[in-house]
Amino acid sequence: MSNREAKAAVVSDISGKLGRSKSTIVADYRGLTVAEITDLRKSLREAGVDFRVVKNTLASRAAAESNVSELDAYLKGPTAIAFGYEDPVTPAKLLNVFAAAHKALEIKGGLVEGRLVDASGVEELAKLPSREGMLSMLLGVLQAPVRNLAYAIKQVAEQQEVQG
16 A cells, blocks of 8 residues: 555545544644553543544545535644544543643644534533433423422322311
8 A cells, every 4th residue: 555545545534534523622632641642542432432643634634525624723733633423522521631630632622513613612512511411401301390280289189188
């Protein structure tokens, strides 16, 4: 396989990941040790998140292929990209937690469900609850009126028993 073919394969792979991912977070990993990057990769892999160190030119070509050329704004300096396929919040949460413990990791920004977000946007996203947490909160909100109605009916029934 020639060098050109290898680069084309990398661009195709990254383009496919960009197309499938719900969130794509770009980070600068400069200053992390090999052991720290290995720990980061392991924690991300366990959560179903791909983490790749890529050349900016190849990532830029892949972004253009995937019609997300806005990502080019963050492709400067050493670049690692986290691709989240299941929950758009998970990569942001994990990278944010890791960046808090390892100051060398700098989150640059990324794409979340097709929208460009900067580093502060990724941090805000990391503060959101997971999809399951949001669904349970929604379920609690939906159950509240029914629960209150049942409680009111029970109180009326008890009051009528006392009077009757």
